[in-house]
Amino acid sequence: MSVTVERLDGGIAVLTFSEPPVNLYSLELHDAFDVALDEVEADPPRALLIRAEGKIVSGGVDVAQFHARKTKADTLALYDRMLELPTRIDAMPFPTFFAAHGLTLTWAFEVAVACDLIVASEKARFGLVERVIGLTPTMGGTQRLAARAGVGRAKEFVFTGDLYDAATLERWNVVNRVLPVEGFDDAVLSFVRSIASGPTKAFGAAKDILRHFEAGGVPQAIEHTTAIASELFDTRDLQHGMESFLADGPGKATFEGR
Known part of the structure; x- marks a missing residue:
């Protein structure tokens, strides 16, 4: 497991998370995010790009961490902790970007919609699939999706638990840019640089x-x-x-x- 920060010229910080095999959310991964974000905030960049390593962005959360909670109070404490990650990213005073190169589920999508701009490859797919365990999204994804796409679309997204492709979410005003799979990483950085060079x-x-x-x-x-x-x-x-x-x-x- 790792969450690293790379500094590029032009004042760009690239935060990359990796939790093989499918980048599931865990409290340990969240702790690693906090360390990386501390580093970012200690020397604020002109733009922050968040991306994932691996074939997919994320397959969701480690459900065992939910199931291990034995009381409502403990469950509330877990959800409050989880909500801190996208809330912290949303509050950053410089442009933030999320690059989605493949499947992006639950917590990763909720982090994505907390960023200012989402850039997706043509093969990316997105979903809030908490319905499969009888839960509703807990990291702000429902309301942030509604802010971008409208309440009706947010209800559809959450109620169905379906996967939506990048073109659909671009049409819904959730994804800002859809880019070809080939050369995706370079194209994302080019877009980030165009913003980072501004005021x-x-x-x-x-x-x-x-x-x-x-x-x-x-x-x-x-x-x-x-x-x-x-x-x-x-x-x-x-x-x-x-x-x-x-x-x-x-x-x-x-x-x-x-």
């Missing part, structure tokens, strides 16, 4: 505004927009971006993420 602080501000939108709709987002945007005044990227625009026209600025 990182401004992207973080956009995320803050959208969190207010998710919490309280357009009125709450409007209430906070100008305060959030004005905090960018002191960023080097905004000052340089305005100077470059006035001197050289649009699209010539290079950003540092500060």
